[in-house]
Amino acid sequence: MASKSFDTLHDEMIHDAQMDYYGKRLATASSDSTIRVFDVDAESISQTSKVLSEHKGPVWQVSWAHPKFGTILASCSYDGRVLIWKETAETGWTVIKEHKKHKGSVNSIAWAPHELGPILACGSSDGRISLLTFTEEGVWEDQMIDEAHPAGVNSVSWAPAVPAGAITKPGSNSAPITLVKELVSGGCDMLAKTWLWSNEKNRFEQSGTLEGHSDWVRDVAYAPNIGLPRMYLATCSQDRTVLIWIKDASSPDQWKKTKLTETPFPDVVWRVSWSLSGNLLAVSCGDNKVTLWKENLQGNWEQVSEYNEKGAVTTGPSGSQTSGPKQINNSVNSAPPAGTAAASTS
Amino acid sequence: MEVKTEVEMKDHAVINLNPGLFAVGRSAEWSERNRTLLTDIHPFKSELVACVGGKKAKEELSHPETVFEQDLNVYFIKWNNIPDNQLAKSQELMEVQEDGEEALVERVGMEHLLKLSTYYRDSIMRHLSILQGEVLDDCDTENGQANEEAQAFQYIHALWQLCEIFYFYLTSPQDQVQDHYIDWLNKNFPSPSTMEGQSIISDSDPVNHEDSPLDASESAEEIKNLVVGMPLRHEETSISAYNTKWRDWHNRCRMIYRAMEGGEENDEAWSHLHKLVSLLQGDEESIMESSQSWQEAVCAMLLYSQPTITVANFPDLVETCFGSFGVEESSAFDHATVSLINGNLGKFIILCNQIDWWFVAHITNLLYHMGLLEELDSMFPVDMHEYFITSYAETLVSHSSLWRVALDYFANCPKSGHEFLEQYVLHIPLTSDRKTKKLINIMAKQKSNRDQYGAAIINYSKINDTRNISQIANNLISAYISTGDLSYVKVIDSVIGLNSLYTSSMKFLSQYRDFHELYKSQRFVEAGKLLVSLLTTHTAPRKFWITILIDAIPLLEGDELVFDTFETYELMRCAEEIATSPRKRDYFMCLINAGQPSKTVPNDVIESSIAEMEQQMQVLNMACVRNLARATIVQY
Structure with a gap:
């Protein structure tokens, strides 16, 4: 089990850390109003560019655009602004767009799937969601969803652009697929809401309300849907629970809700994050643990692994000597625990 | 400053980080003090980023907070990490997969699947012997890792072979199990x-044991004869002969056992012999007592109690033995073995999944190709076959060398593989020309498997792979011969203009399609000229000549004169060349087989098809002669 760590050299707490599309760079956002960008490779981590310090308040989140649009990073801040940064070889990082239509802290940002073009969704404490689009005419346009979550928006996430089950048939290359333009938001009203683009009205319309949490919804995340005929969505909350919402391609208006665990997590669940293929969910929580979850063959969610502070107790300096990698073991341990009761091995 | 952090994987699937992000036992306090944990999964690897996160912004706090160094560290943590020292082994096992899949493409029935299965097992054995070698080499240093791995591979091999036995060899419920x-x-x-055997032999000689009382040593002699005289199935010519002999022998065992009753029970030697005979006469209780494992007990029962047990009754015997050895203490391997024997494939696969990911991916692949997974479709919400292959492949993507293998696995999943492939391929940074070429090649192969020939050709042309472009053209030609459908050829329209893909077969295909277009629009003269030029310029492959010549018949017989004398001579020359060719039958066969892909054409069909084609060639000859007459009159 290899692991590496490094000091970001921020002056205040970190609020976000995001890897780019290739996993070669990492951007961190901090309460010290700055963003730092690091180059990551197998051997080392280095900060090659200057500190990005145009924000006037804590930076909540950063989001990398798809590389086909260039090296673009968006950031949102307590100062109520969203900045879009572009890196070029000549000038390094420069702000190419300042978006200041929000009247409160901007808490969350997310780039749309690249198929939809360069569109950034921003959720703010002013209760609104804004959509910032770089048009074909070369200008930025913005659109507001008012009163999305009147008490404040904490998180936004885009649905995969290719609908679930659309390309499961081999050789289906004839009809063009209609892309989905939909996003989900989580707010202080304890709700998650989905918003679908309406071509007729030329704006986003609310398409669903996901009721289930009993406190602020902290994070929402649509799963990528490779090879599956359904859509997955994870929401986590201050109520210490994670809910998985599943929608079958056959009944596209119905979200089925499943609790990730019956017993609540020990503390506020802060982040949910899906793997590339959407079959693994990482949950991080105020109890100092990251847990990995996978849906097993029977459709239940099971914990694959967790990592926490226990290592400090169980292994001293010599303990680390025995932590040699064991391939067979690892693959046993991290296999989706799909056992029935009878299959128990202990 | 860099903090050295070790992550360790312990039992029960817990990854431990040492040192932890928060002080031990203080996580509640940390949570109250505005801290939480942030995480982001790597875009495509089995890796994540984690760091301490501030819940509220500095401005939102009533008191200024103190920030510690560990609050500002970011951690990269990998799971499913395949270490470099195992790389060679992983690759060796991978190669089997690749070669194996080639064989599967042909889908040629159980016989080939069995060959494939044996091939896998051989490679597991090879790998196992390397591991066992390592264990022996390192006996001083207690190489626990190699030992554990060797054990796991031993289990994998055992399950694989058992699978083979029950699904390839013992296919009837009446088949006898013992030998296998x-x-x-x-x-x-x-x-x-x-080694143990040698020591047993040199250790004692019960017959001549000095301290034995006389009757014990007499019995020992008798028992020795009994053991030596035990009939063995492979020594007998038939099952019934074996049965008869075994019954006789069994009766002798029982007689001796009865004769020994009431003997010197206090004598140690005697009681050993008594126990031995009770084993030989198949006493279940004694067998369970003396066996070291349930597998061994099953074996003893097969030898001494139920030698002719069939597949249908075997599960009961196994359950009995397994039950008396304590189900609680058994491993996933034990349970998997029993499930397999019981024919409970669903449970078997779930258990294999706990044993090893490589194993479950490949064994389900085998079961899938044998058509055995279909019955499980309703049991699980996912496609089991591809679920395990893609899950395994995903663990390989992270590796700097194995990513290529992972993509090959994806490419072998017809349903979802393509989407996995596209996602991962897009994320892999292109750091060298070789890598780029390989990626394009994989994508093209996948596209061509999915009949997306146009896209495949474009991909292949980017890397100047004319061999594969020709292959696609040949596939399209075969597709035309079998279906008469040329609509496939449209795909090449989109790519015409890229001159590098103008291989001869692609050129032929394109022109042959033009011929049909001309014919359809009744521009017969142009169509005829094009057809003849396909023959005279050798654009058409020889195996396709018969088709072209037959295509010419309606043009020869039409109202309009299409071919002049020279062209007619050319048609006749080609017809003659086919008729006198030593490979004539091959050309016919080629057409017959192309019309019947995946099937073996029965002999009578072959003969009647050939007769029909011969007849058409006769018709052609006649038509050519008539046309020659018409053309001559017109020309002179």
Whole structure:
């Protein structure tokens, strides 16, 4: 089990850390109003560019655009602004767009799937969601969803652009697929809401309300849907629970809700994050643990692994000597625990 | 400053980080003090980023907070990490997969699947012997890792072979199990080992034991004869002969056992012999007592109690033995073995999944190709076949060398593989020309498997792979011969203009399609000229000549004169060349087989098809002669 760590050299707490599309760079956002960008490779981590310090308040989140649009990073801040940064070889990082239509802290940002073009969704404490689009005419346009979550928006996430089950048939290359333009938001009203683009009205319309949490919804995340005929969505909350919402391609208006665990997590669940293929969910929580979850063959969610502070107790300096990698073991341990009761091995 | 952090994987699937992000036992306090944990999964690897996160912004706090160094660290943590020292082994096992899949493409029935299965097992055995070598080499240093791995591979091999036995060899419920089971046990769990055997032989000689009372040594002699005289299935010519002999022998065992009753029960030697005979006469209780494992007990029952047990009754015997050895203490391997024997494939696969990911991916692949997974479709919400292959492949993507293998696995999943492939391929940074070429090649192969020939050709042309472009053209030609449908050829329209893909077969295909277009629009003269030029310029492959010549018949017989004398001569020359060619039959066969892909054409069909084609060639000859006459009149 290899692991590496490094000091970001921020002056205040970190609020976000995001890897780019290739996993070669990492951007961190901090309460010290700055963003730092690091180059990551197998051997080392280095900060090659200057500190990005145009924000006037804590930076909540950063989001990398798809590389086909260039090296673009968006950031949102307590100062109520969203900045879009572009890196070029000549000038390094420069702000190419300042978006200041929000009247409160901007808490969350997310780039749309690249198929939809360069569109950034921003959720703010002013209760609104804004959509910032770089048009074909070369200008930025913005659109507001008012009163999305009147008490404040904490998180936004885009649905995969290719609908679930659309390309499961081999050789289906004839009809063009209609892309989905939909996003989900989580707010202080304890709700998650989905918003679908309406071509007729030329704006986003609310398409669903996901009721289930009993406190602020902290994070929402649509799963990528490779090879599956359904859509997955994870929401986590201050109520210490994670809910998985599943929608079958056959009944596209119905979200089925499943609790990730019956017993609540020990503390506020802060982040949910899906793997590339959407079959693994990482949950991080105020109890100092990251847990990995996978849906097993029977459709239940099971914990694959967790990592926490226990290592400090169980292994001293010599303990680390025995932590040699064991391939067979690892693959046993991290296999989706799909056992029935009878299959128990202990 | 860099903090050295070790992550360790312990039992129960817990990854431990040492040192932890927060002080031990203080996580509640940390949570109250505005801290939480942030995480982001790597865009495509089995890796994540984690760091301490501030819940509220600095401005939102009533008191200024103190920030510690560990609050500002970011951690990269990998799971499913395949270490470099295992790379060679992983790759070796991968190669089997690749070669194996080639064989599967042909889908040629159980016989080939069995070959494939054996191939896998051989490679597991090879890998196992390397591991066992390592264990022996390192006996001083207690190489626990190699030892554990060797054990795991031993289990994998045992399950694989058992699968083979029950799904390839013992296919009827009336088949007898004994031989196969004993072979299986000896091969996978030899006991006693050769060394132990030697020591047993040199250790004691019960017959001449000095302290034995007389009747014990007499019995010993008798028992020795009994053991030596035990009939063995492979020594007999038929099952019934074996049965008869075994019954006789069994009766002798029982007689001796009865004769021994009331003997010197206090004498140690005697009681050993008594126990031995009770084993030989198949006493279940004694067998369970004396066996070291349930597998061994099953073997003893097969030898001494139920030698002719069939596949249908075998599960009951196994359950009995397994039950008396304590189900609670058994491993996933034990349970998997029993499930397999019981024919409970769903449970078997779930258990294999707990044993090893490589194993479950490949064994389900085999079961899938044998058509055995269909019955499980309703049991699980996912496609089991591709679920395990893609899950395994995903663990390989992270590796700097194995990513290529991972993509090959994806490419072998017809349903979802393409989407996995596209996602991962897009994320892999292109750091060298070689890598780029390989990626394009994989994508093209996948596209061509999915009949997306146009896209495949574009991909292949980017790397100047004319061999594969020709292959696609040949596929399209075969597709035309079998279906008469040329609509496929449209795909090449989109790519015409890229001159590098103008291989001869692609050129032929394109022109042949033009011929049909001309014919359809009744521009017969142009169509005819094009057809003849396909022959004279050698654009058409020889195997396709018959088709072209037959295509010419309606043009020869039409109202309009299409071919002039020269062209007619050319048609006749080609017809003659086919008729006198030593490969004539091959050309016919080629057309017949192309019309019947995946099937073996019965002989009578072949003969009647050839007769029909011969007849058409006769028609052609006649038509050519008539046309020659018409053309001559017009020309002169």
